[in-house]
Amino acid sequence: MGAFQLSAEFQTVYREGDEEEFCLFRYRLAAKPWSVRAVYTPSAAEFSVRTDLGMLEFALIDFITDDWERFRHLVATRLVRIMTDYYVHCEHNFTAIVKEKGLPEVRWDSFLPSTYEGFIRYLQPCEAVRIVNGSYMILSYYEAATESGLSLMYNVLRDDFFAEQRVYNFPHSVHDFDSTSVADLQDALQTRLLPVLTRIRREVEEKRAAIRTTKTTDVI
Template structure:
């Protein structure tokens, strides 16, 4: 790790980074967190989005972690074992990735997801903005791609307690499913499992309010 820290300290690339871009502010971190060394972060606090470049001693890789709300993702397109390759990847892809974090781009949705017509779903307008102290953070009109072929289409979050209810659509299973985090601890739920949008709509009508109310009670 000491050799990596020395290389990063002398890394000329860092001195050329813009202080602000697309609403993100640069934070030079240079700090060790467990087996990882955090190099820099572009953070948009109001949008609750960030882009962090780090080194992982356990895997001996440089990597990028993006955060959208309470969802953290490792962007595999940036994983590399040396600093020169990382600089090349960041030069080629970082600007586009930050723009994508700051703006929803329908053209980036895969064909199968687009064919499901989720972004055009009329029921979206009936989703309450606030419910049981949870904020509607992600809507079906502006989903984002998660892991393993899943897109986050609904996210009700309480950021103060780091708890939320997320509804996803998986393109490989052609199925809607949900996840609950209680103070970041995952909880199982099948209340919103569905194959079609009309089915999901019925499940939301019957289960959204009581599910979030129950989650609120567990937080008290």
């Protein structure tokens, strides 16, 4: 499906010895740490389709059900269209509000580096991806090995931009890019993006050192 490749998983994922989920199948994107997977969650006794964009993971509400036959039908009739519009040809899913906001029109490449401090840019605003709660993820800098980075979102309902960082997958709000206009967002990114990524890298290294210290102490 586009650049997504299907893999048959049939894999049980455990957390602290308990079955967390059973993965039925997964679509993976080789060029990005993105995937879409179908799962059964024993604790909730329900089936769902979950999207993982590296910086964010969420369930697609269209597919949540406790009925196996209904789940099969939903996957068969809706998954290709949703994945194509949401993740393969993201521009198909731009609302009139997103277009009128002007996100697809700015030459973001002129001032957004493709990599910085070990973080890779996997998404920029002209490729905005619909996520949850009326929001689009419009920017993502991510390091898969440490599950760390920065993401920037646009909420259609509130008409504002907001950001979140993750350090070893622990989320925290970032207010450096809070704004309501594309012009203000552009100014904030040009002046604050690199310092924020530098700060996140420092926090990642501090966390890495703390993890190493803990492991060494445990061994002793």
